[in-house]
Amino acid sequence: MTATVFIDGSAGTTGLQLMQRLAGRTDLQILELPDADRKDRDRRAAAINDADIAVLCLPDDAARESVSLIRSDRVKVIDTSTAHRVDPEWAYGFPEMEPDQAERIAGSGRVANPGCYPTGAVALLRPLVGRSILPPDFPVTVNAVSGYTGGGKAMVARFEDPDHSEPLTTPFRVYGLGLDHKHVPEIRVHGLLSGQPIFVPSVGRFRQGMIVQVPLQLRALSTPTSPGAIAEVLVEHYRGYPAVSVFNHTVEGPGDGASVLDVETLVGTNDLHLHVFGSTAENQVVLAAVLDNLGKGASGAAVQNLNLLLGVDPQTGLTERLSDPGALAL
Structure with a gap:
C-alpha cells in the first residue's frame, strides 16, 4: 500500500x-x-x-x-x-x-x-543521568560546532553568495552567548537535567557535519565513577541500534593528542557516533557526538x-550514504 x-x-x-x-x-x-x-x-x-x-x-x-x-x-x-x-x-x-x-x-x-545539537547532547547525557552516573543537577556544559547549513537557506546564502549584502567570510564563529539558545530547554528536558546546562554553539566554514562535546570532571561527582564505566553505560544503552555506535578511547594518562575527530566523517549518513575520551589517571572525560546536522x-x-x-524497517532508505549530500538547490 x-x-x-x-x-x-x-x-x-x-x-x-x-x-x-x-x-x-x-x-x-x-x-x-x-x-x-x-x-x-x-x-x-x-x-x-x-x-x-x-x-x-x-x-x-x-x-x-x-x-x-x-x-x-x-x-x-x-x-x-x-x-x-x-x-x-x-x-x-x-x-x-x-x-x-x-x-x-x-x-x-x-x-x-529532535534538533541537531540536542540529538548529540541528549544521546550522551540521558543514559548517564537515567542510570544515576550523573545527578540531574550536575553543572553540565555542552560545546558544539556545526556546518553552516544548520542555519538554513539564509545562512547558506551568507556563506556562499559573494554578492550577499551581509556575507560571512569568517572561518569560525561562536554564537548563543546570551546563554538562552532555543535548544537549551530541549537538552534539559530530554537530557533529564533539573538545571539549565551551559550550551555554547558555533558554526564553521563547511556545509555539513557536527561535533557535540560534553566535558566532565569526574572528581566533582559525589558518587565515584570512571571513564570506563561511562563508556560501558553508553555501549549497553545503544546495543542493538544500527544507527548509533560507541567508541571508547580511555587512556591511563592524559593522552598523547593522537585521537582526533573529523566533523565531516558522517556527512550523508543517518549515523551517530558517540566517543568517550577519558583519562583514568586524571579522572576526566570528554564525551563527543559526531553526526550530520542534516542527517x-x-x-x-x-x-x-x-x-x-x-510500520516498516526504521532504516529503510537510510543505509546508503547520500552520493552528493551537498547538492542542495539553494
Missing part, C-alpha cells in the same frame, strides 16, 4: 535533503505543490489534509500554523522545527533514546523531530520517524 506524504517547506535545507532521501521510494507518493503555491495557505492546508503523513520543515511559527490547518484525524505529523519538542503531547522523535521510544513514536500521531540531526531522523509511522 502506498502512503501519501506532504513535505511542507520542501525548498529549505532540511526539506531538500528529505526529498533527496525519499527519492526512489516505491512505497510513498510525495504530494508536491507548484512553486507559486508553496506559501498559499489554502493550497498548503489542502495538501496537508490529503496526506497520510505531513512533514513540516518550517520555522516554529509556520509549523504551528500548519498544525492548526489539520482537519483530518488520520493525518500524522512529523515536525522538524523547535515548536513541539518539549510538548508532552508530542512523541520525541529520537528512537534510540529509550527502549520503548520507537514504539511510542510508531503509535503517535504527532512526532517532534541524524534533521532529514535522516525524519525519514527514520516516517518509517516508524509507516
Whole structure:
C-alpha cells in the first residue's frame, strides 16, 4: 500500500535533503505543490489534509500554523522545527533514546523531530543521568560546532553568495552567548537535567557535519565513577541500534593528542557516533557526538520517524550514504 506524504517547506535545507532521501521510494507518493503555491495557505492546508503523513520543515511559527490547518484525524505529523519538542503531547522523535521510544513514536500521531545539537547532547547525557552516573543537577556544559547549513537557506546564502549584502567570510564563529539558545530547554528536558546546562554553539566554514562535546570532571561527582564505566553505560544503552555506535578511547594518562575527530566523517549518513575520551589517571572525560546536522540531526531522523509511522524497517532508505549530500538547490 502506498502512503501519501506532504513535505511542507520542501525548498529549505532540511526539506531538500528529505526529498533527496525519499527519492526512489516505491512505497510513498510525495504530494508536491507548484512553486507559486508553496506559501498559499489554502493550497498548503489542502495538501496537508490529503496526506497520510505531513512533514513540516518550517520555522516554529509556520509549523504551528500548519498544525492548526489539520482537519483530518488520520493525518500524522512529523515536525522538524523547535515548536513541539518539549510538548508532552508530542512523541520525541529520537528512537534510540529509550527502549520503548520507537514504539511510542510508531503509535503517535504527532512526532517532534529532535534538533541537531540536542540529538548529540541528549544521546550522551540521558543514559548517564537515567542510570544515576550523573545527578540531574550536575553543572553540565555542552560545546558544539556545526556546518553552516544548520542555519538554513539564509545562512547558506551568507556563506556562499559573494554578492550577499551581509556575507560571512569568517572561518569560525561562536554564537548563543546570551546563554538562552532555543535548544537549551530541549537538552534539559530530554537530557533529564533539573538545571539549565551551559550550551555554547558555533558554526564553521563547511556545509555539513557536527561535533557535540560534553566535558566532565569526574572528581566533582559525589558518587565515584570512571571513564570506563561511562563508556560501558553508553555501549549497553545503544546495543542493538544500527544507527548509533560507541567508541571508547580511555587512556591511563592524559593522552598523547593522537585521537582526533573529523566533523565531516558522517556527512550523508543517518549515523551517530558517540566517543568517550577519558583519562583514568586524571579522572576526566570528554564525551563527543559526531553526526550530520542534516542527517541524524534533521532529514535522516525524519525519514527514520516516517518509517516508524509507516510500520516498516526504521532504516529503510537510510543505509546508503547520500552520493552528493551537498547538492542542495539553494
